[in-house]
Amino acid sequence: MKLTGAQILMEVLKEEGVDSIFGFPGGATIDIHDNVVKTDMHHYLVRHEQAAVHAADGYARVSGKVGVCIVTSGPGATNAVTGIATAYMDSIPLVIICGQVPTHLIGNDAFQEVDIVGITRPCTKHNYLVPSVEDLPRILKEAFHIARSGRPGPVLVDIPKNVQQGVTNYKPNQKVRLKSYNPTYKPNAKQLQKVVDLIKSSKRPLIFAGGGVLLSKGADELTRLARSTEIPVTMSLMGLGAFPGTDPLSLGMIGMHGTYRANMSSGECDLLIGIGVRFDDRVTGKTDCFASQAKIVHIDIDPTSIRKNVPVSVPVVGDCKSCLEILNTLLEDEDLEAMKARRRPWMEKVETWKQQYKLAYAQEDEIKPQFVVEKLYELTHGEAIITTEVGQNQMWTAQYYHFDRPRQFVTSGGLGTMGFGLPAAIGAQVAFPDALVVDVAGDGSIQMNIQEMATAMQYKLPVKVVILNNCYLGMVRQWQELFYDKRYACTGLEHAPDFVKLAEAYGAVGFKATRPDEVEAVLRQGLETPGPVIMDFRVSREECVYPMVPAGAPITEMLLV
Amino acid sequence: MTEEKHILTMLVDNEPGVLSRIVGLFSGRGFNIESLCVAETIDPKVSRITIVTKANEPLVEQIEKQLRKLINVIKLRDLTGSGSVQREMALICVRAKPENRDEILRIVDIFRCKVVDVGVEYYIIEATGSVEKMKALVNLLKPMGIKKIARTGTIALFREPH
Ligand SMILES: Cc1ncc(C[n+]2csc(CCOP(=O)(O)OP(=O)(O)O)c2C)c(N)n1
Numbered sequence A: 001m002k003l004t005g006a007q008i009l010m011e012v013l014k015e016e017g018v019d020s021i022f023g024f025p026g027g028a029t030i031d032i033h034d035n036v037v038k039t040d041m042h043h044y045l046v047r048h049e050q051a052a053v054h055a056a057d058g059y060a061r062v063s064g065k066v067g068v069c070i071v072t073s074g075p076g077a078t079n080a081v082t083g084i085a086t087a088y089m090d091s092i093p094l095v096i097i098c099g100q101v102p103t104h105l106i107g108n109d110a111f112q113e114v115d116i117v118g119i120t121r122p123c124t125k126h127n128y129l130v131p132s133v134e135d136l137p138r139i140l141k142e143a144f145h146i147a148r149s150g151r152p153g154p155v156l157v158d159i160p161k162n163v164q165q166g167v168t169n170y171k172p173n174q175k176v177r178l179k180s181y182n183p184t185y186k187p188n189a190k191q192l193q194k195v196v197d198l199i200k201s202s203k204r205p206l207i208f209a210g211g212g213v214l215l216s217k218g219a220d221e222l223t224r225l226a227r228s229t230e231i232p233v234t235m236s237l238m239g240l241g242a243f244p245g246t247d248p249l250s251l252g253m254i255g256m257h258g259t260y261r262a263n264m265s266s267g268e269c270d271l272l273i274g275i276g277v278r279f280d281d282r283v284t285g286k287t288d289c290f291a292s293q294a295k296i297v298h299i300d301i302d303p304t305s306i307r308k309n310v311p312v313s314v315p316v317v318g319d320c321k322s323c324l325e326i327l328n329t330l331l332e333d334e335d336l337e338a339m340k341a342r343r344r345p346w347m348e349k350v351e352t353w354k355q356q357y358k359l360a361y362a363q364e365d366e367i368k369p370q371f372v373v374e375k376l377y378e379l380t381h382g383e384a385i386i387t388t389e390v391g392q393n394q395m396w397t398a399q400y401y402h403f404d405r406p407r408q409f410v411t412s413g414g415l416g417t418m419g420f421g422l423p424a425a426i427g428a429q430v431a432f433p434d435a436l437v438v439d440v441a442g443d444g445s446i447q448m449n450i451q452e453m454a455t456a457m458q459y460k461l462p463v464k465v466v467i468l469n470n471c472y473l474g475m476v477r478q479w480q481e482l483f484y485d486k487r488y489a490c491t492g493l494e495h496a497p498d499f500v501k502l503a504e505a506y507g508a509v510g511f512k513a514t515r516p517d518e519v520e521a522v523l524r525q526g527l528e529t530p531g532p533v534i535m536d537f538r539v540s541r542e543e544c545v546y547p548m549v550p551a552g553a554p555i556t557e558m559l560l561v
Numbered sequence B: 001m002t003e004e005k006h007i008l009t010m011l012v013d014n015e016p017g018v019l020s021r022i023v024g025l026f027s028g029r030g031f032n033i034e035s036l037c038v039a040e041t042i043d044p045k046v047s048r049i050t051i052v053t054k055a056n057e058p059l060v061e062q063i064e065k066q067l068r069k070l071i072n073v074i075k076l077r078d079l080t081g082s083g084s085v086q087r088e089m090a091l092i093c094v095r096a097k098p099e100n101r102d103e104i105l106r107i108v109d110i111f112r113c114k115v116v117d118v119g120v121e122y123y124i125i126e127a128t129g130s131v132e133k134m135k136a137l138v139n140l141l142k143p144m145g146i147k148k149i150a151r152t153g154t155i156a157l158f159r160e161p162h
Helices: A005-015 A027-036 A049-063 A075-089 A133-148 A161-165 A189-201 A211-215 A219-229 A260-268 A320-332 A336-342 A344-356 A369-379 A392-400 A421-431 A450-458 A474-483 A499-505 A516-528 B018-028 B057-069 B098-110 B131-144
Strands: A002-004 A020-024 A042-045 A067-071 A094-100 A126-129 A154-160 A167-169 A205-209 A233-235 A250-253 A271-275 A295-300 A314-317 A385-388 A437-442 A464-469 A509-513 A533-538 B004-013 B033-040 B046-055 B073-078 B084-095 B114-118 B122-129 B146-151 B155-158
Touching: A002 A005, A005 A027, A005 A133, A005 A161, A005 A167, A020 A027, A020 A049, A020 A421, A027 A067, A027 A094, A027 A161, A042 A421, A042 A450, A049 A067, A049 A075, A049 A094, A049 A421, A049 A450, A067 A075, A075 A094, A075 A154, A094 A133, A094 A161, A126 A133, A133 A154, A133 A167, A154 A161, A189 A271, A189 A295, A189 A314, A189 A320, A205 A219, A205 A260, A211 A219, A211 A320, A219 A320, A219 A336, A233 A260, A250 A260, A250 A392, A260 A344, A271 A320, A295 A320, A336 A344, A369 A392, A369 A437, A369 A464, A369 A516, A385 A392, A385 A421, A392 A437, A392 A464, A392 A474, A421 A437, A421 A450, A450 A499, A464 A516, A499 A509, A499 A533, A509 A516, A516 A533, B004 B018, B004 B057, B004 B155, B018 B033, B018 B046, B018 B057, B046 B057, B057 B073, B084 B131, B098 B114, B098 B122, B098 B131, B122 B131, B131 B146
Parallel strands: A020 A042, A020 A067, A067 A094, A094 A154, A126 A154, A205 A233, A205 A271, A233 A250, A271 A295, A295 A314, A385 A437, A437 A464, A464 A533, A509 A533
Antiparallel strands: A002 A167, B004 B046, B004 B073, B033 B046, B084 B122, B084 B146, B084 B155, B114 B122
């Protein structure tokens, strides 16, 4: 059938099962947006392109589907870059459709022309400038295939206006053929047998799980592995939810703000099984000292992750879920009880660390931010989908909200993007309209994309924003306090809007708490009020996140208070 | 860790932007490229790129993995060592004073090069060979005055088994 480029785009989106799109139009996307509204796809008009990408990203993280957004050429495309880089760092499958000036104007500094393919080359898994309408169907199919397969990531497709308008013959459901792209899903069986042998002989094993477990949908298999072998599990920030946070075997998060027991365990284990992690510097601290007594097993679908940051004894390239399935099968033939018995001293040691130092804070006259997160956990029975902004708010959420399910915690781990949480919450709410979605925010971060309250209102997406308002760029202030002699250069946020009134200005509801005894009531009211809500908690200004490992130090050397 | 020279050769899709993707991998990680050659192969849809770089073992492993990960890289091989034939070509514009002309021609002869242009004061010499040969040639011609030089950098092919 003969279709225009814009119509072809709609056909492919339908084929790929897309039902929700986040976008912002412009001259270079009029043809596309004109066709979007003729389909039964839902288009969410955001207020800033960065938010369109974060929303598609949040949608993808909670649903496991490919997130889609549409932005216009030039400034629309450049506004999207932070969102794209955020998704790239966390391996989130997205397809970003960009309008572009007509082909004959490309390279001429045309109005709203920008080389977005050039700009996003280092922060996309792949990208395309579509040269002609004939190439469009193939490229779109490839884009979805590349975004979701292997190690997922964002793929950008830049479509010139004349390509959107051009007409060609369209054949539905074309197969993707890419001769050079074949991700390794099936692991090498011999390597996995080596892992089993190491598990058998190790006295102090530790599992370290990351976002890759969630992306491969391998959380159940991980849980089975840990429980059957009784190996304690620690998680990276991105891995929270890959193993139930309330399970006795869970040691919580590892790294710069990881728990005492997780960091100490990594220092003393003799076997560290890294699954779907990339040994980020926020996790390892000083790399020479990281897990220095351990043989390291690294399971990952991306060979470039392996041996990038730490030496690895047994590399396994493959899909985390498949690897875990095979490991579980191989372990069925082993004497697990004997294994567990031999490791009792290790488990006792881990338990001592747990008792020795627990995450704690002292509630005084002022509201402690940790208290707010703890109460939020209690009142939501640990069942809400939680997004965060970046900074202390993010770390306190990771520490004090315990995630038992995969895809329940949505945070910008790799890039650490302030302004991520609210639009990501909007995307998550679109994916799960009936879920309770809460963005835990800092007063700094929330001001980076607060305009998205309007989007939430327009589409009746009842996201709740919990602001831990310390009138500071808190995390940076914390570093200044600890490492820069308390010179709080440029981190004071004295002039903030009245968030209650701001919520009201958007037509939403706002609440404020200034005393500890108001926290619970405000949270209850906020969570029970229908529609978007902002809750402003005036918390203790100079509270710090502990434990903390100074950047570049071994992660077993923690500042505890 | 010691740095060693590596000759990486790859077949890539012959499309706009592919070279910049590859070069971007090097610059984005702060690696230096010593030389780079690109041209179409027999299949006009495929180009061969040869890159010479200096790096230590783990870095080269990283570079190779990252290159393989690019969607447009079809095949990649490290051709360092004797399993491959390696050549480079140079055009050297050298000052040809009357008293030096015989010497220049002798060198050209010994190195099996060609004089491809004769001017009043300058000769242009075309030379091909290994990197070492090029170095030696340049060293000999230098005292006479090299005005300019254009080098291709290394190209290399894996030797097929006999
Ligand atoms: C876009 C962006 N700019 C700057 C930073 C650096 N940064 C990291 S945490 C932080 C402070 C965040 O302050 P706030 O949102 O108030 O949260 P708090 O740490 O107080 O909880 C800053 C500025 C960042 N991560 N992202």
